[in-house]
Amino acid sequence: MSLPNGFVVTLDRYTRVVDDGRALLGGFPTRLLRLTPRARPLVTGRTVKVRDAASALLADRLLDAGMANPVVASLPPCPDPSYTVVVPVRDRAPQLDRLLGGIGRVSPVIVVDDASHHPEDVAAVAEKHGARLIPLPVNLGPAGARNAGLRQVTTPYVVFADSDVTPTPDTVATLLRHFADPRVAMAVPRITGLPTAAPTWISRYEEVRSSLDLGSHPAAVRPGTPVSWASTACVVARVEALKEGFDERMRVGEDVDLCWRLIENGWRVRYEPGVEVAHEHRARLGDWFLRKAVYGTGATPLAGRHPEFIAPAVFAPWNAALVVALLAQRRWSLPVAGAAMGVATLDIARKLDRTEHPHRLALRLTANGAVGALSQTSALLTRHWWPLAALGCLASGRVRRATAVAALTDIALEYRRDEATLDPIRYGIARRLDDLAYGAGVWVSAVRGRSTKALRPRVVGRRPKADNGRIRP
Template sequence: MRPPARLPDGMVVRLGDRVRVEDDGRALVGGAPLRVMYLKPAAVPLLRGRRLTVTDAQTAALADVLLGAGLADPVVSEGTPGPLSESEVTWVVPVRDRPEQLDRLLGALGEGATVIVVDDASRDPAAVRRVADAHGARLEVLAVNVGPAGARNHGLRLVTTPFVAFVDSDAVPEPGALDLLLRHFADPRVALVAPRILALPHPRPTAVERYEDARSSLDLGEQPALVRPRSWVSWVSSTCLVGRVELLGEGFGDGMRVAEDVDLAWRLDAEGHRVRYEPAAIVRHEHRATLVPWLARKAFYGTGAHPLAVRHPEEVAPAVLAPWSAAMLLALLAQRRWSVPVALAIAAVTVVRLSRRLPQSAHPLATASRLTADGVGAALVQAMALLLRHWWPGVAMAAVVSRRVRRAVAVAALVDSLIEWRRTRSSLGPVRFAVLRRLDDLAYGAGVWWSALRGRSTAALRPSFRSRPRG
């Protein structure tokens, strides 16, 4: 394979909001995974106000390194060369029944769009055909239901344009979303781009819909990101994805009916391509509005854990902890008089050891302290997720006989709910939000355990213990 062309002149990249600039601009702390990157003296003045504009081979090389490390994001609203023509994109829509939703989607795509509708063995295929014919879309009818991933792959094999946009029938892209997503392909290494998924407007939302407005599993937040395992954004939803056809290969995992989007993103990353999340591009989705279907969907998402563990055994762990942070958590969970002093001692030793691994830093102890604090925060968040989400069936049994486990669960549930309620600015009151938050975790965790039992493997339940990567 020939090496990709460099980033084009005029492209603008900006350091991510989570990236810290230290040592008078020489050191960048952040990225995916977390690292400390030291810039060469000639590179420091190229970053002005956390931004870099590609003007030559030198700035293109620096921008490429920053993008590949997850330290910077393309500024697609300015500078980046103009969007590709929509004539270079084919929309592929998998559908099984849902003629009303399909009609709404095709109407939003417009008359000039090239669309392939793949009917995945609908019970009423005539209704789907009427909608496709009314909008001038090409219709492919499958005799046997193969699931959304298989239906998308069928459509992908028929695409003759350089780019493909997969979109589910119960979604609606907002105007301009496709243009923003296409701008990312100015980077020749980008294989796949995903928009932000938000709920369709609803005049009288239920409590479930109000929760989903704030804390949907499909909404990956307000910050753009490089998508890869173990990063801030580690996956993207197949609700809507735009891809470079020549890099997608055979497409989604054969036979996968859940987590096929995660698998595709991780495979592309492992192959050296880039997957981007662009929240400025918004696609609206018809979320589930009532409790039982909502819980069933959350559990369904959880059942993707074991298939991912089979395909990506190194990446699917429910928590990734450095040995020192795992020891610190064990000390705190013991809930003894010595717990806090021991945890503080572990953190102090970590700061000293880490500072010795930062010989280029002008202030190694300060940098090491901030990195350790980041690690402590991440470890506590992951510990709460293990107790309340991934491990809850085992934790519930332990809580029956252990007061310390009950205390840990109560504290974790309270802290997690308050943090998420404030972070998401939910319109629900804190009590109702907390109840739905816990039901969300219980349903997803049940799906994870069901998939592990069915697969006769604990791989999706075991945390990973790795040392912090160095810059």
């Protein structure tokens, strides 16, 4: 199966054109892709349009490497765009009414009542909108409810939509365009906050820092990348790719598990922020904090299923040396950190020796790697390892300094990046509570599962090595 004619991709924002168009540098992990004389004219500006087998092969390789993304507005229409909407719900009749009213009656809708306390209210809303109702006698959770609806789907595509989301009229039509790529199994929109008449400070924080909002840039959903997972609060999926569907043993993290299983099986999952779906975020502090903690409890079950994907941080050896040196806070810390960066730069430059400016490119990659390593370390101290960091603060001044710098720097950088409407003080409090809740959930799941897999960083086993043009900085 190949990409159809008319399929257009554009280079990702992290992909650089080097050597006057003779090579591309980017992807996850970073690699150098040299273009043959035949392939160079296929890249026009920063786009590739599929016109023949050669351009289809190049576009496909760029997508596989994470070096390019489809231009959704230019994609050919989906060959068979028929779909069925599956809505899992437990009570929440007003939200269900709002959702079904927005969806309309263009396609079949299946409402799965997951053992509501007031099933008559859900039934009345489903009947009002002409939706088929499947009542479950016992509560199965989101995974089981979605699977119950999936088993009744006869169309090529299925739309899973939670009752507390509100899609726009063009959400499904736009996401379906991604299925012109025969390897796409799922396409997900950007999840934003549903506007409220009286927003709380927590809801205002969620508007810019929601766990479900994956940002404003299109991306392939893959572990180890900026978009490593995607929520199924609203998603369009290819039915043939889902097979057994969600893992019904998981009450949380089932969407992450499904994404990763699809990717392991060779499918693609696309994140498309060009369409947005409004989600009714939790606005009360207690509900919000508890939900963040619940998200964290999915870590250990995911670690058992995908141990290679769940590490809270991944370091190359030189990154690990850099971090350890800086955390030591000794006189030798800066020289050792500088030496680690110097060795890494020379090693990467050696792999780029056929480019025009290998040392300049290598220095940029090393600097980006150092920033990423420090960011991951900050997250370890303030999020995943905060109980250990708290104990360390009681006994060590170095731990106190490192934790304070990590916490305050994180707030300052993220507040500026998010352009939050919330004042810095309450934003900072919410940011730290967010991390405390999630980290607590991770530790609870680790204790319950008697496993520390979800808490252990991973260090790449050997030094950066070129592999068919692939560079791991």
